[in-house]
Amino acid sequence: MSKSLKILCAVLALAFLSYPVAAQKLNLGRVALPEEVAAWDIDVRPDGQGLPPGKGSVKQGEELFLAQCASCHGEFGEGAGRWPVLAGGLNSLKSDRPEKTVGSFWPYLSTVYDYIRRAMPYGNAQSLSADDTYAIVAFLLNMNNIVPDDFVLSKENFGKVKLPNAEGFYDDDREKAEKAFWNKKVCMTNCKKEVTVLNKARAIDVTPEENKNAPKVD
Amino acid sequence: MDLRHKSTDQVRGNERVTSGTSGKTLDRRRFLTAAGLAGAAVATSMPALAQSPTKPDPAITELPDWSRYLGDGVAARPYGSPSKFEKNVVRRDVEWLTASRESSVNFTPLHELDGIITPSGLCFERHHGGIAEIDPAQHRLMISGLVDKPLVFTMEDLKRFPGRVNKIYFLECAANSGMEWRGAQLNGCQYTHGMVHNVMYTGIPLKTLLDQAGVRTNAKWILAEGSDSAAMTRSIPLEKALKDCIVAWGMNGEALRPEQGYPLRIVVPGWEGNMWVKWLRRIKVGDEPWQHREETSKYTDLLADGKSRRFTYVMDAKSVVTNPSPQAPLKHKGPNVLTGLAWSGRGHITRVDVSIDGGKNWSTARIDGPVLPMSLTRFYVDINWSGEELLVQSRAFDSTGYVQPTKEELRKVRGVNSIYHNNGIQTWLVHKNGETENVEVS
Numbered sequence: 001m002s003k004s005l006k007i008l009c010a011v012l013a014l015a016f017l018s019y020p021v022a023a024q025k026l027n028l029g030r031v032a033l034p035e036e037v038a039a040w041d042i043d044v045r046p047d048g049q050g051l052p053p054g055k056g057s058v059k060q061g062e063e064l065f066l067a068q069c070a071s072c073h074g075e076f077g078e079g080a081g082r083w084p085v086l087a088g089g090l091n092s093l094k095s096d097r098p099e100k101t102v103g104s105f106w107p108y109l110s111t112v113y114d115y116i117r118r119a120m121p122y123g124n125a126q127s128l129s130a131d132d133t134y135a136i137v138a139f140l141l142n143m144n145n146i147v148p149d150d151f152v153l154s155k156e157n158f159g160k161v162k163l164p165n166a167e168g169f170y171d172d173d174r175e176k177a178e179k180a181f182w183n184k185k186v187c188m189t190n191c192k193k194e195v196t197v198l199n200k201a202r203a204i205d206v207t208p209e210e211n212k213n214a215p216k217v218d
Numbered sequence: 219m220d221l222r223h224k225s226t227d228q229v230r231g232n233e234r235v236t237s238g239t240s241g242k243t244l245d246r247r248r249f250l251t252a253a254g255l256a257g258a259a260v261a262t263s264m265p266a267l268a269q270s271p272t273k274p275d276p277a278i279t280e281l282p283d284w285s286r287y288l289g290d291g292v293a294a295r296p297y298g299s300p301s302k303f304e305k306n307v308v309r310r311d312v313e314w315l316t317a318s319r320e321s322s323v324n325f326t327p328l329h330e331l332d333g334i335i336t337p338s339g340l341c342f343e344r345h346h347g348g349i350a351e352i353d354p355a356q357h358r359l360m361i362s363g364l365v366d367k368p369l370v371f372t373m374e375d376l377k378r379f380p381g382r383v384n385k386i387y388f389l390e391c392a393a394n395s396g397m398e399w400r401g402a403q404l405n406g407c408q409y410t411h412g413m414v415h416n417v418m419y420t421g422i423p424l425k426t427l428l429d430q431a432g433v434r435t436n437a438k439w440i441l442a443e444g445s446d447s448a449a450m451t452r453s454i455p456l457e458k459a460l461k462d463c464i465v466a467w468g469m470n471g472e473a474l475r476p477e478q479g480y481p482l483r484i485v486v487p488g489w490e491g492n493m494w495v496k497w498l499r500r501i502k503v504g505d506e507p508w509q510h511r512e513e514t515s516k517y518t519d520l521l522a523d524g525k526s527r528r529f530t531y532v533m534d535a536k537s538v539v540t541n542p543s544p545q546a547p548l549k550h551k552g553p554n555v556l557t558g559l560a561w562s563g564r565g566h567i568t569r570v571d572v573s574i575d576g577g578k579n580w581s582t583a584r585i586d587g588p589v590l591p592m593s594l595t596r597f598y599v600d601i602n603w604s605g606e607e608l609l610v611q612s613r614a615f616d617s618t619g620y621v622q623p624t625k626e627e628l629r630k631v632r633g634v635n636s637i638y639h640n641n642g643i644q645t646w647l648v649h650k651n652g653e654t655e656n657v658e659v660s
Contacts, residue, residue, distance in 0.1 A: 184621045
């Protein structure tokens, strides 16, 4: 290699070295201010982390619920039309038609607070005060027969309330429980004698714009 | 020609991810008939060419307008859209499924598509508080929680990061096929399987951002949060976040569509679609899962004993024949192209088998196009239809050895109330007149 070429290579190597950004700290973005972190820090966990200070009674909650929630969820949380049902369904989880509600299915009360705070009332999210949210959660508990009429829910007593289905969940165990789906010996020919049609979608006819005219075959 | 033993080249050596599978036995034209599956040699009795008409075809003999007159100039369509003759190729919804269209779902028209990439405008939509319309200049992403430094990024910051990636992944809603647990309900693969799409994402690994903020050693989970009116949240194990999650602003080479989370969403490869939080505004790092509504009330799988599986994130291997299907009946006897899609959240598809007699006999399909992990994979079987009734099924195999189960096998473990994760084998009944419907068979 000629001397000038060597120099050129060295210069190029240097140029490239200083060019690609090594991972580490890039000084892109900026540090979030405490007020900014707080403004978005609305999430609540089962251990109570994230609950704001405050309290609210079943009675206050009832008023708020009737004014802001009942039009969709029904006066008793029974759900108007097809809007979600929020109360009832206890002991229905093994039945043919389980009814999954805050009372019958939800494992943690923190989820109720968190969800209402972030997403309800539908179409006017993040508009409820901390106290109003405590009150509405208290009323939902009362509708589900979990707390008495004179109950007041607060940040302090929040952790004492247990929901009926708290123990009803376990972590994904498909790799064990469904082990048979792996490395299965599959059959290719004459796998069964008879094939009968058990049911048809046509019979219940719930598909929109179903093509009712038989196609023409050539 | 007997098809039964022609498949092994696709199945062998699958630890490697292949891109394009035009092996020598695969590009040969192969025809499958019910008789062929039973073992008899077929492909002998191909129908004769169609009868020529007595009068010449005016489509040939008469000059059409588009051949004589000038068409639109370049300025007429600054952002192109499909031909007006494709107006049937749209997302559709099922009104009775949900109470309100803002918290609802529509479905990808799988039967109208081919290859593996879903056009952006046809990717199914599922949102919980309508589509947030966000000015990217006003959008911020915050990293907070158990980090050394909470950080805020603008969209411009994100696009200056080194290490940008492009990845093709399927996104399947965990409730895809959820209406079918108790039996065949909806007539059309758009409705039974259309809560899936497959696009190329552009963005940066989430790990890059987390490294900037400095994740504390006790961190185990992240919470992804959207800035829509549902403020959608999901807890994601930190291990997954660091492994392959992407913070993406691009799909199919352009910006995300508003309904897919413009300007920013998180990509969680192979895992249920609900976790891919759209309109992403915040990643909070923590030491426990948050147990929010979408991982307790929803997206948990209620089993027959009244207990529920939670954190069932990964999407099991699944496949469906998209043509023929109820919205795409057979119209011609003789040669027809049977095609469909297969995918797995655990790896890549190694093989797809097809039956046209309700699972009595199977034949391995030809895979065409890229075979990528956690991506839709396209398969074909060229059939020769003599007008007999068919019961069409497909079953997928993935690189972990998982074999797509029958619906009956699934129900044995999961009952009928789980709503989510229905990856059972689908059956289409093709009638003698070509009409096709959704059925279940013994």
